[in-house]
Amino acid sequence: MSAEGFRIGVDLMGSEQAPDVYFAALADVTRDLDDPDTLVAFGTPEVLARLEADSSRLSARMQRLSLVPCPEVIEMDDSPLSAIRHKKNSSMVTGIRQLRDGELHAFVSAGNTGALVASGTIMLPMLPEVERPALLAMLPTRRGYVAVIDVGGNVSCKPQHLVQFAKMGAAYLRSYGLNHAPVVGLLNIGEESKKGTTEARQAYEMLQEACNEQSQMVFAGNIEGREVFQGKVDVLVTDGFTGNIFLKTSEGVSYFILEYLQDAFSEDPDPRLDSVIRTLHAIVDYDEYPGAIVSGVDRILIKCHGCSSSRAMRKGLLGARDLLKGGWLDAMRQQLG
Numbered sequence: 001m002s003a004e005g006f007r008i009g010v011d012l013m014g015s016e017q018a019p020d021v022y023f024a025a026l027a028d029v030t031r032d033l034d035d036p037d038t039l040v041a042f043g044t045p046e047v048l049a050r051l052e053a054d055s056s057r058l059s060a061r062m063q064r065l066s067l068v069p070c071p072e073v074i075e076m077d078d079s080p081l082s083a084i085r086h087k088k089n090s091s092m093v094t095g096i097r098q099l100r101d102g103e104l105h106a107f108v109s110a111g112n113t114g115a116l117v118a119s120g121t122i123m124l125p126m127l128p129e130v131e132r133p134a135l136l137a138m139l140p141t142r143r144g145y146v147a148v149i150d151v152g153g154n155v156s157c158k159p160q161h162l163v164q165f166a167k168m169g170a171a172y173l174r175s176y177g178l179n180h181a182p183v184v185g186l187l188n189i190g191e192e193s194k195k196g197t198t199e200a201r202q203a204y205e206m207l208q209e210a211c212n213e214q215s216q217m218v219f220a221g222n223i224e225g226r227e228v229f230q231g232k233v234d235v236l237v238t239d240g241f242t243g244n245i246f247l248k249t250s251e252g253v254s255y256f257i258l259e260y261l262q263d264a265f266s267e268d269p270d271p272r273l274d275s276v277i278r279t280l281h282a283i284v285d286y287d288e289y290p291g292a293i294v295s296g297v298d299r300i301l302i303k304c305h306g307c308s309s310s311r312a313m314r315k316g317l318l319g320a321r322d323l324l325k326g327g328w329l330d331a332m333r334q335q336l337g
Contacts, residue, residue: 004036004038005034005035005036005037005038006037006038006105006106006321006324006325007037007038007039007040007066007103007104007105008037008038008039008040008104008105008106008107008108008317008320008321008324009039009040009041009042009068009095009098009099009104009106009107009108010022010025010026010039010040010041010042010095010107010108010109010313010317011042011043011091011092011095011107011108011109011110011111012041012042012043012047012048012051012091013042013043013044013047013070013073013074013090013091013092013111014073014074014075014076014090014091014092014109014110014111014112015076015109015110015111015304015306015307015308016076016110016306016307017110017306017307017308017309019043019047019051020051021309021310021313022110022308022310022313023041023051024310025310025311025313025314025317026039026041026065026317028310028314029314029317029318030064030065032318032321033064033321037064037321038064038065038066039064039065039066039317040065040066040067040068040095040098040104041065041066041067041068042068042070042091042092042094042095043067043068043069043070043091044069044070044071044072044073044091045069045071048067048069052067068091068094068095068098070089070090070091070094071089072087072088072089072090072091073087073090073091074087074090074091074092074093074111074112074115075112076111076112076306078112078115080112080114080115080117080118081118083112083115084115084118084119084122091111092109092111092112092115092116092119093119093123095107095109096116096119096120096123096124096301097123099124099299099301100123100124100125100299105300105324106299106300106301106302106320106321106323106324107299107300107301107302107320108291108302108304108313108316108317108320109302109303109304110291110303110304110305110306110307110308110313110316111306113135113152113153113303113306116294116301116303117133117135117153117154117294117303120133120294120297120299120301121133121297124297124298124299124301125297125298125299126296126297126298127168127296127297127298127332127333127336128333128336128337129164129167129336130164130168130296130336131160131161131164132153132154132157132161132164132296133153133294133295133296133297134149134150134153134154134161134165134168134240134294134295134296135149135150135151135152135153135240135243135292135293135294135295135303136148136149136150136151136168136169136172136292136293136295137149137151137247137291137292137293139228139229139247139250140229141228141229141230141231142229142230142231143230143231144231146228146229146231146233146234146235146236147169147172147173147234147235147236148169148228148236148238148243148246148247149165149166149168149169149235149236149237149238149243149295150165150238150239150240150243151240151243151244151246151247151292152240152243152244152247152292152303153240153294154239154240154241155239155240155241156199156239156241157199157239157240158199159199159202159203159206160206162186162199162200162203162206162207162237162238162239163203163206163207163210164296165237166184166207166210166211166217166235166237167210167215167217167336168295168296168332168336169182169184169234169235169236169237169295170182170184170215170216170217170234170235170335171332171335171336172293172295172332173234173235174216174331174335175328175331175332175335176326176328178234181216181217181218182216182217182218182234182235183217183218183219183220183232183233183234183235184207184211184217184218184219184220184233184234184235184237185219185220185221185222185223185227185228185232185233185235185236185237186200186203186204186207186221186222186223186237186238187222187223187224187225187228187236187237187238187242187243187246188200188204188222188223188224189224190222190224191221191222191223191224192222193205193221193222195222196222199239200222203237204221204222207219207237217235220232220233223236225246228246229250257280258277258280258281261273261277261280262277265277290302290315290316290318290319290320290322291303291304291305291308291312291315291316291319292304293323295332298329298333299329300320300323300324300328300329302316302319302320304316
């Protein structure tokens, strides 16, 4: 870390939430940062002027927050490549440019996923042996957590990309001190090796060859969606189209179960069941997880859900801070180098 501390950027624009929601998260995060870490907010001049005028409660901490006016916004429905080509002064592209140039140490956005991944791919250096970045998210299981990669960065993938995703997911877990060779599974419609698309069948064969003692990975074969939360694998590999559907379906089912239990026992509360429900809520509430890491780029770039709450954005920013403090990027370079 430099003498000036870590500088973490956040894109206030282009998500499904109003910029005020994420600006509120900045107010909370400034209390948790170490001296002399700072936050950098990117938004349109009109939005920043209004937020600054309304932020009297932040006056004592404004020295920990810098505002960068950007005249353009990449919207959710913009074509990713066209947007980053024609909106070079947008909040997202400006933030990634500063990340590339070392003016930021990390950047967090809840904006257009395709544009974020595309601009990261084009503008940022890549980690060793990685052709294409992917979104990596941690999900809870009965035995801990599973790293799911890709959850939305690439709609379609070649078999070799899925193998690279497996290596990135395994390297991510090893960088956090996993004390055994990560067990890798390929998300598919059945356990048999011949199930699934042509790409999935080819990826199965390539993962069998890639997972050995030298690679420090164990291949568990194909994994059906219903098996993932039993904790059979440490890394779940899939293309971004399937992975995003899997992620959002998991979120929806989790919230349905929680709401059903809360409604069922609201009129006849039981302290023991209430404790179980609160514990379950803490485990499956996706606002408690720090977004998805754009894994594969040689910078810390985090994608939060497009409708992330202020609390979820706070977790994303603190997650970026934790990655920086833990030296995660250096560990990934060593693991993949």
